[in-house]
Amino acid sequence: MKKIEFVDLIKHKLAGGDCPQELKGKYHPEIIARHLSMAFNHAVNRRFDADAKRGMFDNLDAFTTTYSGIDVEYDEGRQEYYAIIPKSYMSLPKNRGVRLVYPDGSVENFFKYRENNRATIMSNLDVDKIAEYVAFYIENDRVYFAHLSPEYVEKVSIKLIPTFEALDDSEYVPIPAGYEKMLFDLVVESMMRQRPEKMSNDENSNTQ
Numbered sequence: 001m002k003k004i005e006f007v008d009l010i011k012h013k014l015a016g017g018d019c020p021q022e023l024k025g026k027y028h029p030e031i032i033a034r035h036l037s038m039a040f041n042h043a044v045n046r047r048f049d050a051d052a053k054r055g056m057f058d059n060l061d062a063f064t065t066t067y068s069g070i071d072v073e074y075d076e077g078r079q080e081y082y083a084i085i086p087k088s089y090m091s092l093p094k095n096r097g098v099r100l101v102y103p104d105g106s107v108e109n110f111f112k113y114r115e116n117n118r119a120t121i122m123s124n125l126d127v128d129k130i131a132e133y134v135a136f137y138i139e140n141d142r143v144y145f146a147h148l149s150p151e152y153v154e155k156v157s158i159k160l161i162p163t164f165e166a167l168d169d170s171e172y173v174p175i176p177a178g179y180e181k182m183l184f185d186l187v188v189e190s191m192m193r194q195r196p197e198k199m200s201n202d203e204n205s206n207t208q
Helices: 004-015 030-056 058-063 118-124 177-191
Strands: 065-071 072-074 080-084 098-103 135-139 144-145 155-161
Touching: 004 080, 004 177, 030 177, 058 072, 080 098
Parallel strands: none
Antiparallel strands: 065 155, 072 080, 080 144, 098 155, 135 144
16 A cells, blocks of 8 residues: 555544544644554564564565665775665664665575674675675665675665655555554554644644
């Protein structure tokens, strides 16, 4: 479901007979989107906590969006190749909000993640000189690569868990099947805790 459709769906449900009386007529799409963002973050973090207990994080992939055709550029000062991460992503331990980085059209040749503070250690041990795979690490909004040459790949795909705010209205909200009701319930619960007069956008004439 697209982001704008998700917001409209919750707006429609909040106007329905099952909606608590305290919320009827006291909401605006921007307010709904804000609460949806908190609900989305909660869902991702709850999934992460559950996966951490079993030591496997593959279920997080159900919250991902893949962005392709991202140019690989060269940082002259650092003498390293890098790609710009196209969206803000969920902040999770060990950068697990970025799920996969690989050459466009070649997911089977995905790059291996490493902690960015390991770069100096590995260089001192000369591991980088003998490694046969491409590694990547993350700094701010960039993915940096080791052992990458422009002859090997010029564009990459990045699979990540975007923040709800970062999604465009026309983008699909990446959630597992069956999570719609949970997010709706979380939004209603969150809005019920907020003072009614704060649920509208007074600066917008379209506020209902």
